[in-house]
Amino acid sequence: MAGEKTVETTGLLGWIDSRFPLTSTLKAHVTEYYAPKNFNFWYFFGSLATLVLVLQIVTGIFLVMHYKPDAMQAFQSVEYIMREVPGGWFIRYMHSTGASMFFVVVYLHMTRALIYGSYRKPRELVWIFGVGIFLCLMGEAFFGYLLPWGQMSFWGAQVIVNLFSAIPFIGPELSIWIRGDYVVSDATLNRFFAFHVIAIPLVLIGLVAAHLVALHEVGSNNPDGIEIKSKKDKYGRPLDGIPFHPFYTVHDILGVAGFLIIFMAIIFFAPEMGGYFLEFNNFIPANPLVTPLHIAPVWYFTPFYSMLRATTDDFTWVLCGAAVLAAIVMFLRHKGLVKLIVPVILLVVAVLLRGIDAKFWGVVAMGGAVVLLFFLPWLDYSPVKSIRYRPGWHKALYGIFFVNFIVLGYLGTQAPTDIFNLISQIGTLIYLGFFFLMPVWSRLGTFKAVPDRVTFHAH
Numbered sequence: 366m367a368g369e370k371t372v373e374t375t376g377l378l379g380w381i382d383s384r385f386p387l388t389s390t391l392k393a394h395v396t397e398y399y400a401p402k403n404f405n406f407w408y409f410f411g412s413l414a415t416l417v418l419v420l421q422i423v424t425g426i427f428l429v430m431h432y433k434p435d436a437m438q439a440f441q442s443v444e445y446i447m448r449e450v451p452g453g454w455f456i457r458y459m460h461s462t463g464a465s466m467f468f469v470v471v472y473l474h475m476t477r478a479l480i481y482g483s484y485r486k487p488r489e490l491v492w493i494f495g496v497g498i499f500l501c502l503m504g505e506a507f508f509g510y511l512l513p514w515g516q517m518s519f520w521g522a523q524v525i526v527n528l529f530s531a532i533p534f535i536g537p538e539l540s541i542w543i544r545g546d547y548v549v550s551d552a553t554l555n556r557f558f559a560f561h562v563i564a565i566p567l568v569l570i571g572l573v574a575a576h577l578v579a580l581h582e583v584g585s586n587n588p589d590g591i592e593i594k595s596k597k598d599k600y601g602r603p604l605d606g607i608p609f610h611p612f613y614t615v616h617d618i619l620g621v622a623g624f625l626i627i628f629m630a631i632i633f634f635a636p637e638m639g640g641y642f643l644e645f646n647n648f649i650p651a652n653p654l655v656t657p658l659h660i661a662p663v664w665y666f667t668p669f670y671s672m673l674r675a676t677t678d679d680f681t682w683v684l685c686g687a688a689v690l691a692a693i694v695m696f697l698r699h700k701g702l703v704k705l706i707v708p709v710i711l712l713v714v715a716v717l718l719r720g721i722d723a724k725f726w727g728v729v730a731m732g733g734a735v736v737l738l739f740f741l742p743w744l745d746y747s748p749v750k751s752i753r754y755r756p757g758w759h760k761a762l763y764g765i766f767f768v769n770f771i772v773l774g775y776l777g778t779q780a781p782t783d784i785f786n787l788i789s790q791i792g793t794l795i796y797l798g799f800f801f802l803m804p805v806w807s808r809l810g811t812f813k814a815v816p817d818r819v820t821f822h823a824h
Contacts, residue, residue, distance in 0.1 A: 394581050399606030400613055401587035403821040407481070408585075408613075409620030410474035416621060417467045418573065422566065424460040432512070434558035436551035439514035440650045458636040464506055465642045466628055468665035471499060475738075480763060482750025483586040489742040491583065494576040496738045501569045503666070503735070508561040510663060511554060515647030520660045522557075523549045528673070528731075531724040548653065589819045590750025596818070605819040641778070659780045667777025668770050669731045672796065674781055675789035676727035681718045683794070684726070688715040691801065730793060737800045744800060746808040749815055756810030762799070769795045 374382050382388050392398075431450055433442040446453040475495070478484055484492035511522045526543050530536040545552030584594050584603075593603040607613075637643040641664045646657050662670050676684075692711035718726060752760055773792045776785050 394577070395610045395614075396608055398581055398609045399593070399603045400585045400609050401589075401591075401593050401603075401819055402605055402607045403587050403589065403819045404585075404613065404616065405588055406620070407473075407477040407588070409617065409624075410470050410477060412617040413470045413620060413624050414467070414474055415573070416624070417463055417470055418569075420459060421463050421467065424456050424463065425562070425566075427456050428460055429562060434512070434555050436514065436554055436651075439512065439554060443513045455632070458632045461643055462628065462632050462636055462638075464509065465638070465663070465665065466624075466631075467502060468506070470624075471502060472665075475499070476767065478586075480752040481586055481588055482590050482745070482747070482752075484742045485586075485590075485745065485750045486742070487583045488580070488586060491576060491579045492742055493739055494572055494579055496735075498569065498572045498576060499738070500735060501565055501572060505561060505565045505569065506663065506665065508557040508565065511549075511557045512561060513647055514554065514651045515644075516649045516651055516655070516657055517644040517646040517660070519549055519651035519653070520657055521662055522553065524660050525662070526553075528724075528728050531722060531728050533721060533725065536725075586750070587819055588751060588753060589816065590754070591815065591817075591819050593819065605821075661778050664774060664778060667775070668773040668796075669734050669777075671773040671777040671789045672734055672793045673727040673731040674777070675786060675793045676723055676730045677786070677790075678723040680790050680793075681723050681726055683790070685715045685718040687794070687798075688712070688718065694805075730797075734796060737797075741800070741803075744803040744807070746804050747812070748808070749812050751815075754813040754815050756812065759807075759810060762806065765795065766799045 373379065374388055378388065428446065431442060431446050431453070433439055443457070446457050448454075450456075478492065478495070507522075507525065511518045526540050526549065529543060530540040532539060541547060543553075544550070545556050584592070587593070591605070593605040596604045598604055631638060631642075637645070644663075661667065688711045692708035692715070695711065696708045747755060747759075749755060752763060769792050773789060773796070776789050776792070779785055
């Protein structure tokens with residue numbers, strides 16, 4: 366830090382430091398990285414996500430030692446791991462349960478970012494890298510889901526890949542290219558295996574590194590949404606900051622201990638979690654001639670799957686009306702080029718909504734629901750970051766959004782009915798409206814004064 370004497374390392378550590386920035390890196394990112402002193406339990410989930418990533422990589426390596434990426438042997442190789450390999454059942458359940466726990470942790474991590482405004486300036490890149498990680502996780506989970514070659518794996522992949530055929534002009538060829546065949550087959554299994562084991566993990570690790578570097582460059586956010594770098598002592602240390610080590614390493618160990626207790630309890634007592642973590646149909650070998658009664662993706666995809674199913678031909682009329690209304694609002698409330706360009710784009714979308722098959726718009730709704738997250742830093746016009754200082758009805762709005770997301774997730778696991786489809790359509794409108802109307806509602810209401818210094822209560 367500024368004003369402090371630099372101590373040179375000697376011996377083996379000095380030899381390494383003269384050739385590799387080991388000590389300086391540890392200081393910059395651990396021992397002399399100052400984090401806000403008011404972190405709470407919501408800040409466990411970043412380190413827990415890193416822990417689960419490491420567990421997934423390590424258990425994946427051990428599984429690959431015995432797994433056979435072959436349509437004739439894949440299911441039997443998983444059974445061999447479960448029954449014959451010493452400790453194989455434990456490694457397999459760590460990996461399958463770890464996939465679900467990864468999404469639990471990441472969803473909670475993103476929830477914290479939403480409620481405390483961690484996507485706001487100057488952390489836009491941190492958020493963008495984070496959403497990129499989320500997309501990679503979805504791809505990694507999808508490709509890995511086919512590998513056990515069970516009934517639900519096979520038919521789930523068949524349904525999802527067929528969705529790409531709804532894209533105008535290039536859809537049918539694109540779905541064939543993704544499968545590597547006209548149907549889900551050995552070629553599909555091999556390319557999914559390559560993506561799951563090599564391609565996506567490399568991108569994922571790169572994005573995680575970029576996410577952490579960007580975070581440590583601008584500093585961590587906190588529950589008050591105050592920039593601690595704005596007030597420093599004579600040594601250049603934030604007055605409201607404490608070194609990450611040892612304070613938050615010990616803090617995170619508590620979170621890790623609690624997480625591992627829950628994680629191991631699930632592995633030993635309920636690895637299938639009632640069919641949500643591992644579907645019962647996936648314990649049956651894939652059979653192209655027998656279609657399961659109800660095909661649904663794993664729970665962490667189901668909120669977006671509900672939006673896909675909700676987009677029927679009738680529902681496109683509702684979306685068309687919403688696009689026209691949005692065009693009118695944009696025309697009345699803005700000036701300059703935005704006043705002309707955005708309404709024209711929205712009107713074109715309204716026309717296309719009735720001119721292109723509803724299945725395509727379902728795919729757009731499902732994908733757009735995730736892509737929207739990238740633009741969140743530029744949709745929020747609130748004068749404060751943290752939910753602590755927002756109007757009470759903002760908190761209620763966030764609560765409705767989170768409950769709606771859970772309801773959509775549940776509906777995506779159930780067989781479709783008329784009433785479930787209606788609820789899914791309402792939920793889709795709430796989800797999309799939350800983001801599209803954010804530039805309007807986020808600036809409304811009476812906001813509380815943000816304190817000059819962070820508020821800290823020992824816990």
